[in-house]
Amino acid sequence: MPAKQECMRARKDLVRREKKLSRMAQDVARAMREMPVMKISKDYVFTRPDGRNVCLPNLFEGKRQLVVYQFTVGSGASDACARCTFLAERSADAHQLDS
Incomplete structure (x- = not known):
């Protein structure tokens, strides 16, 4: 087991x-x-998630700000990159942003 001093230096x-x-x-x-x-x-x-096409201004749906995240999916991959999706997966429910 390393000495306490060695652990403290590393910390x-x-x-x-x-x-x-x-x-x-x-x-x-x-x-x-x-x-x-x-x-x-x-x-x-x-x-859109429902399959309909929408132009950029209409994505705002009457709001002043729009949050957009780009997820990377490598060729042959079935899921988006874990680093790319990390923030979105841990963000508050999008419905809370409507307030």
Whole structure:
């Protein structure tokens, strides 16, 4: 069993690395918030879960904001990437966003 001092050194190193990772994530989040807004002029068409096609402005359904997540599915894969779906699977029920 490793000595207590060795465990403490390893734990302190992990804490240091966690803090560095947290600062990096905060920097990326800040950069995303500061990105300039751009006008979307192309008329994108999306397929709704019910199979109907809808253009981008109609996805808002009268709301001011729209949450969109892109899921990656590799060739031959039957499911979307677990990292891509992580946030959506752990988010609140979409109906709660209507309030």
